[in-house]
Amino acid sequence: MNNIFLSGGSKGIGLECLKKFSQNKSKVVFTYTKALEKNFFTKNNLDNKYVIPFKFNSLKFNDYKKINIFLKKNKISKINTLINNVGDVLKRTSFEESDFNLWVNSFNINLFSSIKLTQVLLPYIKKTKNSSIINVSSVAAKTTGSPDSLHYGVAKSALNTFTLGLSREMSIYPIRVIAIAPSAVNTNFQKKYSSNRRLKKIINKTSLNRIAEPYEIANIIYSLSNKDHSYINGTIVEVDGGRLA
Template sequence: MSKVVIVTGAGRGIGAAIARQAAAGGYAVAVNYHSDEASAQALVAAIRANGGQALAIQADVAVQAEVARLFARTEAELGPPTALVNNAGITGRIASFMDTDPATIEAVFRTNVHGLMHCSRAAIGAFRRIGTRGVIVNLSSVAASTGSPREYVHYAASKAAVETFTLGLAREMAPEGIRVCGVAPGSTLTGIHAAAGEPERPQRVAPAIPMGRLAEPEEIAEAVLWLLSPAASYVTGTTLRCAGGM
């Protein structure tokens, strides 16, 4: 059976790095994006130029009907999915909890938690239907254990939910041979900081990281691809911390 992976939020940053490495490793890649079509199409073009197979698919993972469309189109054009990387996530703007708009909190949970659950449910349905022992990797954050006070407590809480869900779902699916794992990156050199309203954050937080620097997206992608691989065949329910010592 061909290896087919859906990577959500894959147009740029960590998701794009995961998509590139997955394609290099022989996966046909569904590059999901929410709104940045240009970045997603450029990534797909680059993967194809290097001999890989990829397809850009717009869908808001927070909307269950759009997730169903994402999976249906992936299967129709690339083949049944054998792996899922739940990478799509948002932070909202950096602020104290009491200064964070309730609508922002709800949006973060809809994408980071509900969206991840919608996609996981769709993936497991596909794995069962085609009889494969698929793999799901969920992107958490070191914020799940630090709480991110005075920055985005709501985001940290959403990622803590991701880690609990990862553990519970892994134990539930283990008898079927379906593995569910997580990766918790620390601060990484992506555009998420600028989107959150603090583009200078990488320089501010680097001194507090034991390794003295932020991660490159490719370093996080390496951890994800290892968990997807047969080398991690006895690993499930684990969230791998990839945070430079944090």
Template sequence: MTRPVTVVTGGSRGIGAAVCRRLAADGHDVALGYVRDADAAEEVAREVRAAGARCVTVRVDTAEEADVERLFDVAEAELGPVTGLVNNAGVSGPLGRLADTDTDVLRRVVDVNLLGTLLCSRRAARLMTARGSGAIVNISSGAATLGSPGEYVHYAATKAAVDTLTLGLSKELGPDGVRVNAVAPGAVDTDMHAAMGDPERAHRMAPGIPLRRPGQPEEIAAAVAWLMSPDASYTTGAVLRVAGGR
């Protein structure tokens, strides 16, 4: 049988890297999109290849249409027909109140988290509907329903939009044999918190999480892998919360 070929955006670190490793272990070949750290991307690619999968790395800013088109073009040319997409690339900007957030931060968060997801999903939809099958998994956030006041309501708003996109696109593409789902992580122990200005944030949140700990990237990757697998063949339009009960 032909191996699945999955595009993973933001695949060089954190949840994205864990997704790449898990999908490789499950038999996927991977097109790894990254925006900045080529060395980190190549390290993940080496791990993917060590698991017996093929992997290509592509520098891509998902907010740029030409970059997105190139990502999928390279994936198809190097690995074969794209059968899956994991929309993982995302940014939050510094923690803080909306009133104190610069316009350029707001614009970047919307461009990457929402426009980038739309652009990648559009290209995937064009490829997958023509072939009559495929799976898209969007990485949302528990923030979409919590609102994240005082931290990043702008980020939460983009993730709520991703949830709506997941629902609408699942209904639009279902008749074409394409499934669309999302995973909504809670506080996960990655370096994203350091990028927001609070490296210990995930651990500080632990007392307010029913399971009393932050999640690990591999736990999110496991949920993504299930939604991408044949075991989830009757699942579409779902937003699977993986947030320790929060």
């Protein structure tokens, strides 16, 4: 059985990854911070034989010390795929009005949490064949993001550079390192940060004339992790429904 470690698996893209991997009989450890709904497993059709929740806050560096103990307790000694999914815009604001702390927090959640998790889990990933690390980036890394989120675009662009550099270093094992860069996806994230007007603008610039559904991103992550795609490495896979100029 393949073991997956997924950061941020209780909602949005992460939740769809959790469903996809576990329904295909991978064991998935997923992180979350807020209490899970009582009927989380039944509502999402999840089999607790394959799904292991881990209350863990990516922003609390002390929480990283719990990982080894948690994995040992759950008899997990190797990981086939790490999905660094946690990320957030945190706040929309212009550069001029942005507090320096927002930049620090944005780098913590969008970049350093993935670097730290990768460092802690690397010994487990090195133990498996055909393993992969998939970082969830954003088209904002290239486009600088929709207005008032430069802190997010810059952090995601650093995540892309991390992906490329790490893929070169990890090729000796080999561990493939890939980033997926979606444009707008229909999750809480958009409900929190984008007005209908903003979303309409994005849709008008998209040839498929809609935003993505989270399962569509999860399907690609699942596919990229598969050893059938063993020659995809160091790539930033853009998923934007076809951008009109």
